[in-house]
Amino acid sequence: MxxxxxxxxxxxxxxxxxxxxxxxxxxxxxATLPESQRLTELNDNVAELNADIAIATKNRDELAREQDRLEGEMGLADQKIQREESRLFSGAVSNPRELKALQSEVAMLKRNRGAAEDGLLEIMVAKDTADSTLSSLEAERDGKLARAEELGRTVASLLGAIDSELEGHQGARAQAAATIxxxxxxxxxxxxxxxxxxxxxxxxxxxxxxxxxxxxxxxxxxxxxxxxxxxxxxxxxxxxxx
Ligand SMILES: [Zn+2]
Structure with a gap:
């Protein structure tokens, strides 16, 4: 009572x-600041884009490795073809059967090299696509990140203003309550x-x-x-x- x-x-x-x-x-x-809600959405978008970027980077790197592998394979094939052709034209091999075998060996090496070159072209096209996918994802992420940073500063200043209003009310409330x-x-x-x-x-x-x-x-x-x-x-x- x-x-x-x-x-x-x-x-x-x-x-x-x-x-x-x-x-x-x-x-x-x-608790319900619209700017805070927008900031949360933006940060979620950035996180999703980062996940997409990780996948796109992995895909691009795999293609780059495949490109390196095929280029290496072609380099070796070129050396081998050169070696076999110089044997063929040096006159060192004169046995017709051996010559024929050498000719078909060179033909096979050239076919393999051709197949590797076709594969390499496909990989290079795929890698170009992967590169542009990756850079457009990164550009989108960077844009959202910049907006999130700007919005973060806005939210901080809005919250700061609310906090100083709150402090004012809390102080005055405590003074009034002390007399009750x-x-x-x-x-x-x-x-x-x-x-x-x-x-x-x-x-x-x-x-x-x-x-x-x-x-x-x-x-x-x-x-x-x-x-x-x-x-x-x-x-x-x-x-x-x-
Ligand atoms: Zn009443």
Whole structure:
């Protein structure tokens, strides 16, 4: 039970309520900042693009390795062809059967080299495509990253402004609350927690500002005459005559 509630304490309780409501609004604003939500989306996009880039890089690197392998294979084939052809034209081999065998060996080496060259061209085309896929993904990622950084600065400054407003309300609330008896403050907190954040309301022109119900004039008269702690008969909030 609240033993006594002086009119100064009750007026200050309305101040506490005003600051608490402002703090609630600012907390809500912080939690639902559209810029923060957009920033989260952008960061998610960047993470997805980074995953795509990792896959595209792996694909491009595999093609580059395959290109190196085929180029190496062709280089070896060229050396071998050169070696066999110089044997063929040197006149060192004169046996017709051996010559024929050497000729077919050179022909086979040239066919293999041709096949490797065809493969290499295909790989080079695929690698060009992979390179351009990779660079367009990187450009998209870099663009989003730059926007995310800019938005991050905007969010930080918005949050900073809200925080300094919050600090102002918290300081003023603490000052006002210091003048209020503990039991009254406790009742207020209890009501606030169950009544949508509003535990104390002004009685203005016979209307409770907590539930916006007009109270009977006899009831209003009684409250004004009695003074002290009064509650709205409709919403049970603490009523402060103003
Ligand atoms: Zn009410």
């Amino acid at each position: 609240v033993k006594e509630a002086g009119s100064v304490a009750l007026q200050n309780l309305l101040d506490v309520q005003a600051h608490d409501s402002a703090i609630d609004r600012l907390d809500h604003r912080k 008896p503990a039991d009254l403050l406790e009742l207020y907190e209890k009501l606030r927690s169950t009544k949508g954040g509003v535990g104390a309301a002004a009685l203005e022109g016979g209307t409770c500002q907590g539930c916006h119900t007009r109270l009977p004039s006899r009831e209003v008269e009684r409250m004004v005459n009695e003074g002290g702690l009064q509650r709205c008969e409709n919403c049970r909030r603490i009523l402060v005559v103003v």
